[in-house]
Amino acid sequence: MKLSDLTQHAGEWLRGSGPMSETVISSRIRLARNVAGFNFLTKCTRHQRQALEQKVRQVVLDADLAPQTLYVDLEQAPDVDRQLLVERHLISKPHAAAEGARGVAIGQDETVSIMVNEEDHLRVQVLRSGLQLTEAWEQISKIDDALEDKLDFAFHPRFGYLTACPTNVGTGIRVSVMLHLPALKLTGEIEKVFRAAKDLKLAVRGLYGEGTEATGDFYQISNQSTLGKAEDEIVEEFGRVVIPKIIDYEHHARKALVSEKAVALDDKVSRALGLLRNARLMATDETLLLLSHLRMGVHMGRVKDVDLRTINELFLLTQPAHLQKMQGKKLEGDVRRAARADFIRARLNGR
Amino acid sequence: MKCDNCNKTATVHLTEIKAGKKIEKHLCEACAAAAEGLPVKSHMPINELLTNFVMAHSGMAGKEPQTLQCDHCGMTWADFRQNGLLGCPNDYAAFERELTPLLQRAHDGATHHVGKQPARRGGTGLAVRRHVDVAKLRKELQKAVEGEDYERAAKLRDQIKQAEG
Ligand SMILES: [Zn+2]
Numbered sequence: 436m437k438l439s440d441l442t443q444h445a446g447e448w449l450r451g452s453g454p455m456s457e458t459v460i461s462s463r464i465r466l467a468r469n470v471a472g473f474n475f476l477t478k479c480t481r482h483q484r485q486a487l488e489q490k491v492r493q494v495v496l497d498a499d500l501a502p503q504t505l506y507v508d509l510e511q512a513p514d515v516d517r518q519l520l521v522e523r524h525l526i527s528k529p530h531a532a533a534e535g536a537r538g539v540a541i542g543q544d545e546t547v548s549i550m551v552n553e554e555d556h557l558r559v560q561v562l563r564s565g566l567q568l569t570e571a572w573e574q575i576s577k578i579d580d581a582l583e584d585k586l587d588f589a590f591h592p593r594f595g596y597l598t599a600c601p602t603n604v605g606t607g608i609r610v611s612v613m614l615h616l617p618a619l620k621l622t623g624e625i626e627k628v629f630r631a632a633k634d635l636k637l638a639v640r641g642l643y644g645e646g647t648e649a650t651g652d653f654y655q656i657s658n659q660s661t662l663g664k665a666e667d668e669i670v671e672e673f674g675r676v677v678i679p680k681i682i683d684y685e686h687h688a689r690k691a692l693v694s695e696k697a698v699a700l701d702d703k704v705s706r707a708l709g710l711l712r713n714a715r716l717m718a719t720d721e722t723l724l725l726l727s728h729l730r731m732g733v734h735m736g737r738v739k740d741v742d743l744r745t746i747n748e749l750f751l752l753t754q755p756a757h758l759q760k761m762q763g764k765k766l767e768g769d770v771r772r773a774a775r776a777d778f779i780r781a782r783l784n785g786r
Numbered sequence: 787m788k789c790d791n792c793n794k795t796a797t798v799h800l801t802e803i804k805a806g807k808k809i810e811k812h813l814c815e816a817c818a819a820a821a822e823g824l825p826v827k828s829h830m831p832i833n834e835l836l837t838n839f840v841m842a843h844s845g846m847a848g849k850e851p852q853t854l855q856c857d858h859c860g861m862t863w864a865d866f867r868q869n870g871l872l873g874c875p876n877d878y879a880a881f882e883r884e885l886t887p888l889l890q891r892a893h894d895g896a897t898h899h900v901g902k903q904p905a906r907r908g909g910t911g912l913a914v915r916r917h918v919d920v921a922k923l924r925k926e927l928q929k930a931v932e933g934e935d936y937e938r939a940a941k942l943r944d945q946i947k948q949a950e951g
């Protein structure tokens with residue numbers, strides 16, 4: 436598999452096929468691990484950092500963790516490739532922007548990614564479509580076992596898995612669910628979700644993780660504490676209690692919109708579709724917002740002639756690096772916005 | 787004073803802060819050695835431990851935290867406070883007392899790891915039995931019995947026996 440093979444379609448997590456996919460885009464679990472006998476990256480020399488990257492790369496490739504594993508050396512990769520991986524949620528923004536020896540292994544239809552030399556030596560991620568936290572936990576725990584067969588992880592009986600930042604110590608787990616909550620946004624009730632999440636000590640972030648604004652009504656909700664609670668407890672609490680409550684809340688808001696504001700709702704959805712089918716210049720944020728409204732319309736049965744797979748793919752393929760990779764050249768400003776609008780029109784008008 | 791666990795004389799007195807609550811433990815030498823992961827392992831009398839705890843909280847610990855340094859990687863407490871990232875796994879031991887209140891704030895009062903453990907521990911090559919959640923197995927056993935899946939129930943019973951044995 437080559438990196439350019441990825442640009443043509445969306446990864447498994449965007450297929451829109453998983454459970455609860457009308458509200459839950461994806462479920463993600465990541466584990467932070469560090470190799471015993473090495474300093475954390477803040478205190479690694481250039482040479483140690485390289486040695487670590489080579490050691491972990493070898494283990495990841497030899498361990499046969501996931502079918503068709505592709506390893507990308509991020510120190511060598513061009514900007515657009517690193518950006519592409521960020522857009523596909525396979526690496527973090529800081530990992531793309533960092534310097535020095537580092538990489539990422541990607542496998543099994545992009546459900547698995549292992550960042551090497553990010554904030555910790557290893558950041559293992561499993562990303563699946565819809566609400567599939569239990570499945571994701573089972574998958575990632577097996578990968579963790581396979582890695583641990585070959586690597587000694589820094590561990591302390593009291594503190595658990597040791598991480599560069601003490602906020603990740605213990606299980607090193609971050610469980611997050613990406614939610615699409617357009618009705619709660621439209622009805623102005625999204626603030627209540629934020630407050631409830633805060634009370635439950637959960638973090639709410641935008642589409643691309645830490646420090647990003649919520650665009651297009653997408654919200655990432657994740658656990659913050661990693662010490663004193665077992666992994667399956669966190670996963671269970673999320674999958675069976677927290678997320679279903681929010682989903683319920685969004686469904687109520689959608690019903691309320693239909694019964695109380697059907698015309699305004701249809702207007703929103705139709706405008707979105709009209710703009711997407713006709714506009715000649717499209718910015719990234721505007722695209723996200725319009726696609727968000729269209730997605731809601733399709734799920735609520737207000738739009739019949741657009742399929743969900745097309746919308747889900749458009750979310751990804753209209754991102755800057757994807758557009759540029761598909762066209763095979765650098766695109767900026769109005770040229771890029773025009774290319775985006777052309778691409779959307781072609782897809783939505785069935786060409 | 788008698789040991790909390792057995793009837794021998796307690797010689798080790800520990801104060802543990804868990805979820806913001808102070809828990810006092812009085813143990814004999816043998817039980818204290820057997821108890822893993824207790825934050826303080828010494829014969830210091832309780833009031834001295836408490837004083838240390840208070841001083842750590844008010845930033846007046848015995849050794850001035852600003853000059854505290856990990857002798858393995860050279861990370862100083864002051865550096866860590868500025869950047870938020872530690873330098874090496876040993877920092878957790880080197881700054882254990884200073885880190886504890888910080889961890890409690892970040893992790894909803896928790897001070898001890900619960901959950902998965904590596905089969906081999908941190909380079910020692912020492913085999914450690916993988917953490918098995920007996921409570922979870924019992925729940926599954928109950929479900930299996932209710933569902934009259936006796937084959938599965940028998941398997942689960944064996945697993946529980948093994949985990950407890
Ligand atoms: Zn005793």
Ligand SMILES: [Zn+2]
Pocket residue numbers: 856857858859860861873874875876877
């Ligand atoms: Zn250190």
